[in-house]
Amino acid sequence: MVQSIRERYRVQPVRAHKRNWPFPLNIYQSAVGRKWVMALTGIGLVGFVLIHMVGNLHVYEGPARMYEYAETLRTLGGGLVPKGLILWLMRFGLAGMFALHLHAAITLKDMSRHSSEDSGIMSGAKKYAGGRDHIAATYASRTMRWTGPIIALYLLFHLADLTWGWWLGPDFVRGDPYHNVATSLASLPVAALYVAANVALALHIFHGAWSIFQSLGVNNPRYNHLRRGLATGIAGLILVGNLSFPILTQTGLINEDNRPCPVNDSTGLVCLAEQAEGH
Amino acid sequence: MNDTISVTIKVWRQENPDAPGRFETHPQEITTDASFLEMLDLLNEQLNDRGEEPIVFESDCREGICGTCGLMINGRAHGPQKATATCQLHMREFEDGDEIVIEPFRAAGFPVIRDLAVDRSPLDHIIESGGFISVGSGAAPDANLTPVAREAAEKAFDAAACIGCGACVAACPNSAAQLFTSAKVGHMALLPQGQPERWSRTEAMVEVMESYFGSCTNHGECHEACPKEISLDFIAYLNRDYVKAKVKNRALSGQR
Numbered sequence A: 001m002v003q004s005i006r007e008r009y010r011v012q013p014v015r016a017h018k019r020n021w022p023f024p025l026n027i028y029q030s031a032v033g034r035k036w037v038m039a040l041t042g043i044g045l046v047g048f049v050l051i052h053m054v055g056n057l058h059v060y061e062g063p064a065r066m067y068e069y070a071e072t073l074r075t076l077g078g079g080l081v082p083k084g085l086i087l088w089l090m091r092f093g094l095a096g097m098f099a100l101h102l103h104a105a106i107t108l109k110d111m112s113r114h115s116s117e118d119s120g121i122m123s124g125a126k127k128y129a130g131g132r133d134h135i136a137a138t139y140a141s142r143t144m145r146w147t148g149p150i151i152a153l154y155l156l157f158h159l160a161d162l163t164w165g166w167w168l169g170p171d172f173v174r175g176d177p178y179h180n181v182a183t184s185l186a187s188l189p190v191a192a193l194y195v196a197a198n199v200a201l202a203l204h205i206f207h208g209a210w211s212i213f214q215s216l217g218v219n220n221p222r223y224n225h226l227r228r229g230l231a232t233g234i235a236g237l238i239l240v241g242n243l244s245f246p247i248l249t250q251t252g253l254i255n256e257d258n259r260p261c262p263v264n265d266s267t268g269l270v271c272l273a274e275q276a277e278g279h
Numbered sequence B: 001m002n003d004t005i006s007v008t009i010k011v012w013r014q015e016n017p018d019a020p021g022r023f024e025t026h027p028q029e030i031t032t033d034a035s036f037l038e039m040l041d042l043l044n045e046q047l048n049d050r051g052e053e054p055i056v057f058e059s060d061c062r063e064g065i066c067g068t069c070g071l072m073i074n075g076r077a078h079g080p081q082k083a084t085a086t087c088q089l090h091m092r093e094f095e096d097g098d099e100i101v102i103e104p105f106r107a108a109g110f111p112v113i114r115d116l117a118v119d120r121s122p123l124d125h126i127i128e129s130g131g132f133i134s135v136g137s138g139a140a141p142d143a144n145l146t147p148v149a150r151e152a153a154e155k156a157f158d159a160a161a162c163i164g165c166g167a168c169v170a171a172c173p174n175s176a177a178q179l180f181t182s183a184k185v186g187h188m189a190l191l192p193q194g195q196p197e198r199w200s201r202t203e204a205m206v207e208v209m210e211s212y213f214g215s216c217t218n219h220g221e222c223h224e225a226c227p228k229e230i231s232l233d234f235i236a237y238l239n240r241d242y243v244k245a246k247v248k249n250r251a252l253s254g255q256r
């Protein structure tokens, strides 16, 4: 059959229309809806990172208060619910948010990548043969698809390091976070890794916390000028707080020289509990 | 002042949509009073005189209202001057000795037809999918029959200034068409005449947009490239209206 020039050169959609999923899943089928989910999970994750950072400031009060804080997390909900239940619910919620955020990020990146003939495999960003000049895009916005995966890898490292204790080995004492932090971050390569990863995290939040407003359509010209400052403030706060732990351990502010209790998971923990009672 | 500058034009040449393209270099002496497109016209005359193929590029109104003339100039959509379409750019924006790289607007949704001309019909498909608006089409209605707040009219007019040039798509690292679509959705969503079909229109236009273009990550490059300085705020309103359109019970939309 002869194909007319018009047919031959009609611009073909990059994506075929798929059958609609039932409400509310159909929201997630569209890129705008998926970005909305990304923004909502982003809020949850920023909230977690902020609380996590502020909570960890307890290391500056010494091993006993740090022990007490960790114990408080396990006993959230008081006697009403079994010990550790709320903490586990929060962990599942976080894992779910991470999974959604990650899935949306990867699929939307691919969508953008296929929308240009020539684009970066990792960043999905379009390339011009003659180069291009960015005006509004920031370093942070252009590296979201690099800082994101860096955070994901760092998260796995961090869990293996301070939750599961994989490489501290016999030095790792479950239930004594002060000791674990002080021991792990005393190693220069580990501290350097924490610094690098948290710079990536801060960059991610610097763009993300601004981007949330656009993605959700929370927009009022009267307050729009505050968004940039808010995002910078949150990213800066998280950066300063999180960087303080590896840096101050390296400079010796966080150490175990004046530790009142022995380091082990039997008498050590009992001693920490008694110390915590006493304040 | 009538200065003459020497520049080196490095321009994209491509025989047809399927041919591989390449850059071609031409030295040019040009008065700074010439517009950018006049410079290309003069270059084409020289090419013609030498029996070579002239460079294909699009233009129509040459006064910044038809939206056909977009070019990527030195890595910027519509060139270095803000809020200016290619046809309104003048050679005085360049210096003696500059190299000027000219490429077509790029996106998978904008296939090259030849040289610098691209097919921007996906933008038309987005508009088509928006469908009709319900207005009385009998005799001309009385002026001011439908009251519109002045601020709303102004804002709608800001959005309606979009000329559909596609610079936003070209400038976007994701090749997203969010700024264009949000301007088109926005100018109707702000006016009473646009309310009856507001939710179905938003839904349809976003879905056609997403079948051709990429996903917005809020870089803001589109706004910088836009000859009409369409605001990023419209993208936020589009995102909000899209999710609302999915959730809303349209039978009750008259009740707010």
Ligand code: HEM
Pocket: A035, A036, A038, A039, A040, A042, A043, A045, A046, A047, A049, A098, A101, A102, A105, A106, A141, A144, A145, A147, A148, A149, A151, A152, A204, A205, A207, A208, A209, A211, A212, A213, A215, A216, B216, B217, B218
């Ligand atoms: C699992 C690792 C992560 C990956 C792979 C990832 C990836 C991404 C990507 C690709 C984007 C889209 C960039 C854009 O639209 O410009 C994004 C947005 C965002 N991310 Fe992440 N991210 C991760 C973890 C995090 C964490 C831990 C936080 C919180 C501290 C976070 C907060 C945000 C926010 C707030 C946004 C903006 C959402 C929006 O534009 O509406 N992300 N992420």
Ligand code: SF4
Pocket: B161, B162, B163, B164, B165, B166, B167, B168, B169, B179, B180, B183, B222, B225, B226, B227, B228, B229, B230
């Ligand atoms: S929004 Fe601006 S850049 Fe995009 S098509 Fe309209 S006028 Fe051109």
Ligand code: FES
Pocket: B058, B059, B060, B061, B062, B063, B064, B065, B066, B067, B068, B069, B070, B085, B086, B087, B088, B163
């Ligand atoms: S030629 Fe019409 S806008 Fe440039």
